[in-house]
Amino acid sequence: MSDTTRKTSPRRQVRVGALAAALTAALALLCCTGGAGAFLLTELGGDTGDPVNANSLTCGPDHKVNVTGDMPRFTEYGERQLRNAAIIIKVGQDMKLPPRAWVIAVATAMQESGLRNLANPTVAGSQRIPNEGIGWDHDSLGLFQQRAGWGSVEQRLDPAYAARKFYEKLVKVDNWEKLPLTVAAQRVQISAFPDAYAKHEELASRIVDALAGGAARTVQISGRKVCDAAAGGEIAASGWTAPIPGGVGSGFRTADRPKHNGVDIAAPKGTKIRAAASGRVLVARCDPDNRGRLSCDVDGWPNKGGCGWFVDMLHAGGYITRYCHMVEKPRVVPGQTVKAGEVIGEVGSSGNSSGPHLHFEVHLNEDRTSRGAVNPVPFMKERGAPLKGAA
Known part of the structure; x- marks a missing residue:
């Protein structure tokens, strides 16, 4: 509807997916140096299908839409x-x-x-x-x-x-x-x-x-x-932006790191980390090290495990993004609604890290476990916010 009078048609009610009420403590994440382990956080459910379209679209900002020609096919609409x-x-x-x-x-x-x-x-x-x-x-x-x-x-x-x-x-x-x-x-x-x-x-x-x-x-x-240039707080029409400038170093589930469920983006300590899309904060805290200690205020390697200071965010479409190894406590708190491009923390080297960088993950179907993780490189490229240095 569109008026100052509110309406209550049941056709417009939101079907809210059931998220886990409790976000339990994480087990250690061995993520960004050599031997990697799974990040076993509380599961939010969903299947593990990957809807990302591998066929990259030609990006033509001046393309004029044709209202009389043949229409593309979508299963959802005629x-x-x-x-x-x-x-x-x-x-x-x-x-x-x-x-x-x-x-x-x-x-x-x-x-x-x-x-x-x-x-x-x-x-x-x-x-x-x-x-x-x-x-x-x-x-x-x-x-x-x-x-x-x-x-x-x-x-x-x-x-x-x-x-x-x-x-x-x-x-x-x-x-x-x-x-x-x-x-x-x-x-x-x-x-x-x-x-x-x-x-x-x-x-x-x-x-x-x-x-x-x-x-x-x-x-x-x-x-x-x-x-394909959404970064530094600039937001693509899709609603997405790159979380930080910098090139991708260690990639997603490489041969030598098959359990590396994200990508590492090198950046100086203190570089601002931005929310990749609008969403709600699920987690914002220190991940315990491999001895169960909360010691994220000290650089990690070689004494730590885990994600360090990190944030998980839930976005429209059931996507979850994860931002690891922040230099200090995140700027956001669980339950907070955050705009795309809003600063949520700064790059650091907390947790299992050998130097300042952002470990960035994308998950599908509200599934925060390794089962839901997909390669952030093609995912972000298809949304007009490619990660620099990524092929």
Whole structure:
């Protein structure tokens, strides 16, 4: 819905995945020097499938979406729905808005209408209203389920008009490009269930990429859309950014370190570590060393094991990122909501570390164990935030 009146349609309620209530103490992690062991933290569940698409998209920031041509195939949506998404993107392009706005708009329409032009026939009495489905929420109409104050019945059922009205309100939100998608969408829609938008961000990014030539991988730098350059606090349209500058040294599960479930990014001690995407902090603490001691304020090698000072964050889509070997206690606390690019700590050498660096992991399906870990290099590249020095 989109009005200052809150609505309570059950179709919009968020299905919150059950996270483990207790985050128990970790066993030692032998992660960043030679013999590696599994990081056995409390499991959050989920399967171990890897949805990362190995086929890299061509990133073309100036690609114009075609609203009349053939639509790509997505199992989640049909041709008519994707054509509506294409119209939403085209309006954003015509308004010269950056791709991040397109992702927010498409994700919002996914939640509000399933990308269908919905109408409630009771709104206009006996007048026949053309639509792609029957709406369920009072006088809300169209892709964004806009209420009467947004325009006439005919206007709200025009996808281009509805998209333009959404964008006009979005750009009036302070700092909208840096806000989590859920927050930005909620400032426009005023939904009774604001957290529902987040679950659509990943698929909305993929749809924008498919319809607009990899646009979700771009970042705005000096007024230009630049491909694959999200770092240093700059956020790609996908909502992701590289956690620190620097090149990848030790890689993911290499032949000599098959249990190395992340990558090591070299950086000077004190380098700011940024959240790779908006999310909620699950863990922020000292990981015990291999003797069970909490001694993260001393550099690790050769006397320590474990992750040192570290943070785990949960992101939309069930992704978890992990940041190890911080120099001191993290800047964030469990339960805290953090924006993409926000500083969460500084590079150090605590835990099982032979020198200052960030050990960075990505996990799927809310699974914080080694079973859920995937290679961060292709994962981050596909989101327009490649790790420097990575092939």
